[in-house]
Amino acid sequence: MAETEIQLNPNADSGELTPGRSLWADALRRLTRDKVAMIFFAIVMVYVLIALVPLVASWCGFNLVDWWDAARNGDFRDHGPTLQNGIEGILGYDVFGRSVLGKTILGANTSMSVGFMANIIAVPLGMLLGAIAGYYGGKVDDFIVWVYTTFACVPGIILLIAIKFAFKGVTILGVDFGGMPGLYLALAVTSWIGTCRLVRAETMRLRELDYVQAARCCGRGRFMILLKHIAPNVMHIGIINFSLGFVGAIQSEVMLSFLDIGVPAGTPSWGNMISAADKDLIAGHWWQLASAVGAMFLVVLAWNIFGDRLRDALDPKLKNAG
Amino acid sequence: MLKFILRRTFQSLITVMGVMALTFLLFNIVSGDVSSSFLGQHATTQDRLAFKAEHHLDLPVLANIHSRLQIEDCSANKTLQLVDQKGGANVMNALGLYWAIDRTKPVAQKFYHSQWVSLLGEDTHVTEMLVEGVEMVDKPVAPKPEAKEEAKAEGDAEKDAEKNPAPEKTPEAKAEGDAEKKPVLPAEPVLEFRLCRKDLMPAEQAVLDKEYGKTEREKLEKAIESAKAEHAETQKKFKAAKKPEVQDALTSILAKQTAELAKQDKEHKEMVAKIEAGTYQATPLTTKVIFAIDMSTCKTAGDVLAAINANSANHGRLKATIPSRSISQVFTGTQFYWHLRQCVTFSGVSWDSKKKLSTLIVQRGPYSLALTIPGLALGWFSAMIISCFVAYYRGKLVDKLGVFLSVLGMCIPLLAYMIAGQYLMFHIRPDMAYGLKHSYNVYIPIFIGMVAGLGGSVRFYRTVILNEVNQDYVRTARAKGLPLPAILFKHVLKNCMLPIITNLIMILPFLIMGNLLLEKFFGIPGLGGLMIDSIQKRDLPIINTLTFLTAVIYTVGLLLTDILYAVFDPRIRLK
Numbered sequence A: 001m002a003e004t005e006i007q008l009n010p011n012a013d014s015g016e017l018t019p020g021r022s023l024w025a026d027a028l029r030r031l032t033r034d035k036v037a038m039i040f041f042a043i044v045m046v047y048v049l050i051a052l053v054p055l056v057a058s059w060c061g062f063n064l065v066d067w068w069d070a071a072r073n074g075d076f077r078d079h080g081p082t083l084q085n086g087i088e089g090i091l092g093y094d095v096f097g098r099s100v101l102g103k104t105i106l107g108a109n110t111s112m113s114v115g116f117m118a119n120i121i122a123v124p125l126g127m128l129l130g131a132i133a134g135y136y137g138g139k140v141d142d143f144i145v146w147v148y149t150t151f152a153c154v155p156g157i158i159l160l161i162a163i164k165f166a167f168k169g170v171t172i173l174g175v176d177f178g179g180m181p182g183l184y185l186a187l188a189v190t191s192w193i194g195t196c197r198l199v200r201a202e203t204m205r206l207r208e209l210d211y212v213q214a215a216r217c218c219g220r221g222r223f224m225i226l227l228k229h230i231a232p233n234v235m236h237i238g239i240i241n242f243s244l245g246f247v248g249a250i251q252s253e254v255m256l257s258f259l260d261i262g263v264p265a266g267t268p269s270w271g272n273m274i275s276a277a278d279k280d281l282i283a284g285h286w287w288q289l290a291s292a293v294g295a296m297f298l299v300v301l302a303w304n305i306f307g308d309r310l311r312d313a314l315d316p317k318l319k320n321a322g
Numbered sequence B: 001m002l003k004f005i006l007r008r009t010f011q012s013l014i015t016v017m018g019v020m021a022l023t024f025l026l027f028n029i030v031s032g033d034v035s036s037s038f039l040g041q042h043a044t045t046q047d048r049l050a051f052k053a054e055h056h057l058d059l060p061v062l063a064n065i066h067s068r069l070q071i072e073d074c075s076a077n078k079t080l081q082l083v084d085q086k087g088g089a090n091v092m093n094a095l096g097l098y099w100a101i102d103r104t105k106p107v108a109q110k111f112y113h114s115q116w117v118s119l120l121g122e123d124t125h126v127t128e129m130l131v132e133g134v135e136m137v138d139k140p141v142a143p144k145p146e147a148k149e150e151a152k153a154e155g156d157a158e159k160d161a162e163k164n165p166a167p168e169k170t171p172e173a174k175a176e177g178d179a180e181k182k183p184v185l186p187a188e189p190v191l192e193f194r195l196c197r198k199d200l201m202p203a204e205q206a207v208l209d210k211e212y213g214k215t216e217r218e219k220l221e222k223a224i225e226s227a228k229a230e231h232a233e234t235q236k237k238f239k240a241a242k243k244p245e246v247q248d249a250l251t252s253i254l255a256k257q258t259a260e261l262a263k264q265d266k267e268h269k270e271m272v273a274k275i276e277a278g279t280y281q282a283t284p285l286t287t288k289v290i291f292a293i294d295m296s297t298c299k300t301a302g303d304v305l306a307a308i309n310a311n312s313a314n315h316g317r318l319k320a321t322i323p324s325r326s327i328s329q330v331f332t333g334t335q336f337y338w339h340l341r342q343c344v345t346f347s348g349v350s351w352d353s354k355k356k357l358s359t360l361i362v363q364r365g366p367y368s369l370a371l372t373i374p375g376l377a378l379g380w381f382s383a384m385i386i387s388c389f390v391a392y393y394r395g396k397l398v399d400k401l402g403v404f405l406s407v408l409g410m411c412i413p414l415l416a417y418m419i420a421g422q423y424l425m426f427h428i429r430p431d432m433a434y435g436l437k438h439s440y441n442v443y444i445p446i447f448i449g450m451v452a453g454l455g456g457s458v459r460f461y462r463t464v465i466l467n468e469v470n471q472d473y474v475r476t477a478r479a480k481g482l483p484l485p486a487i488l489f490k491h492v493l494k495n496c497m498l499p500i501i502t503n504l505i506m507i508l509p510f511l512i513m514g515n516l517l518l519e520k521f522f523g524i525p526g527l528g529g530l531m532i533d534s535i536q537k538r539d540l541p542i543i544n545t546l547t548f549l550t551a552v553i554y555t556v557g558l559l560l561t562d563i564l565y566a567v568f569d570p571r572i573r574l575k
Helices: A023-033 A035-059 A064-070 A100-136 A138-153 A156-166 A180-207 A210-217 A222-258 A270-283 A287-314 A316-321 B002-030 B034-039 B045-054 B091-096 B116-120 B145-161 B202-240 B244-277 B301-309 B335-344 B357-392 B397-411 B414-428 B439-469 B472-480 B484-495 B497-511 B516-522 B527-537 B540-568
Strands: B070-073 B134-138 B190-196 B286-294 B318-321
Touching (some): A023 A035, A023 A287, A035 A100, A100 A180, A100 A287, A138 A180, A138 B002, A138 B540, A156 B527, A270 B414, B002 B335, B357 B484, B357 B516, B397 B439, B484 B497, B516 B527
Antiparallel strands (some): B134 B190, B190 B286
8 A cells, every 4th residue: 555655765775764654645756647637627716706706896896697698699698609700609699699608607606606605514514423422422413313314314306496495595504595695505415415414434344443442442532532543534535525415516506497496587597497497498498408408517527527527536446346 | 023023113102203393393393383484475464374274283382381371251141151171271272262273173182372371471372252241342343343253153063052052262362463464462351351242131132132233233224324425426527527438437336335325225124124013122232341350460370260250241250270280281282292192193284175185195196206216217227227337347437437427427317317317308399398188297397316326326236346356256266267247247246236236225215205396296196296385385184194104104114124134144133
């Protein structure tokens, strides 16, 4: 195993031993050497940058969505891809004469924020509960297992729709859960279970390992063991699930938008575009569907492949098994 | 083994309970008032209250631990009318006694609570009520005349059959109220106990009829006069008008007014005849306020009691007491109890279509199954073949291409497949693109679902198969000289069946729910579509019972999986 190797530092003349690379540095090295992973990571980063543009603009007091919405081209309603208006029209126009290219680019912000926010809630939640359940065992474990089995009993999509509907018009502490926050929360609530399950199993395995026993013998408190010795060793599960959950969240957003309960109407998002395309396509207006699916396809593909490579890098045992 | 099964069954029960609690939390608590979201924003308070009462939504949510007020009606030589304790949950419940939801039914013993809690203190829940015989009204609110007439008609019918003053209550006492009908909310609510005509002595009634007959007659006469004046004015206008279209318009108004006048005249004649014959019954249900309690001074249930009992105008007619708290109602008098009961007994009746859930399942279930079972079988079968094929050429071009294609397939959203598939069908066979005009239309969504799921399952099964290929026994078989196809299909497949079958069993319970998206998109009337529609309409009985059903099948499936594991894999012991 690479992490147990102690390498000679070639630059050191004295020939003294340098400490070995850490687990994380090792994984990072594996990942950066993987060309495919880096290519797809670059694609993901491009999307992230595109998604950040409206955010940065709004910090500067400029609302890109409004600007795009206002720049309607009345003569080009439902017009197909054209080169007449320069770059604006290369993906065509929607019903209101708004640029589909603009819509697709702004949609990246929605999709990325949905993926990010849902997972930033779900993954830490799953990890925390999983680690607590796995480490403490007993009643605590029973309770947490009960909670996630309960959630798993309800088909995911039904739970998603149900939560989104339940949040309709609910405002807690000034946060309107009928809109985007509700969407983040609904996606998070349905996706923490997988992380929790995996982390729990891994924690149960780690708990019995010698180094944890040793820490316990030294008189370390239970919480500190969990924090210092177990958490770093289950962290990779969280990172992997974050990258894979991203894909799930993006796809769920599309599904919910199709059912008119996802992103609020009027917000440019790929889900809303695909949902609108349902009616458009019969009239032969294929460009909205094509651009949304294309944009989504690329980012999902990139996340999928990058996530797989990330898993291979972080969890080399899995690769050997597969 | 038996011990294991028993323990797991117990766990399943707890899990199912958890699912019920989850749906209850989501739909009854988080999402706010059920009645207003089901009936719509513009439903009247009365409708909403009746709806709540009918579906037990007026009870306390989780625990019914509020002190209960009991009122005995000691009026006019009659035996004590005890307040119904069974349904009663709280002070106002007890005050409310009975609530006739549907006035055609004799008595329905249902109650509500409302914002009055804040008024009466933490210890109590409050409901609005109308006691038939003793009516309680929120003072600033004028009772609706049409409601009164209804009540009167009903009251008259009941009078002969039932000598006891049956209680009833006014929904007008609802503090939240309709904005348009009650623009000013009472700052200091007052409970009014009114005497109903039902409780009147015959002599009193005669006086009432005479008194009210007079005022009503005057009122009617005044109305007739003003109508006549209006009629005359319109006639004048008609004569003055030159243009034919104005005249036309006026003619119709005139005709209306004449008809109105004739009607009022007829009414008047009848009324006069009745009053002269002494048979006239006055319209108002209530005559005078026996007594009123200013609720703003009542902070607790005890204060309400004292206010009722000590009221000088009461004359011992009503006696209010708080009996000891009843333990039996702590759980059974709650919304959650009714929620569970509805699911467990499977007695849900759709609020929307008024159909029984079991009927709906029998009606719609087959459509869902017709979609999901062939879809699953075909998808599974083709995924197995492809993944075996791909695994056979491991590391070669075919494998790489297969994995690449399956990743590509995974990356396209199901919706895009559906939209594109439907679009294609519109061009090939428009009648097959939507709905179930032909029974074979169902193959389109089946095919689309299968193709959409293929990518993911091929990748999953390939991993499972490759996992086995690395095992020692495969190496042994190869060393022995067995050809690779024989190893793959004879030995490997057999060994990796366990995770695959487990995976399948886990999917099975969800088959009955159908594929929500495909059903909705292709207009197949299955259970998935029903579920989405019910969630959208907040049709709680359907949502709750369907979720319950899925949860039960799922937990049973989990148990079966574990047992099957032990049966087929001798290495696994259940403990």
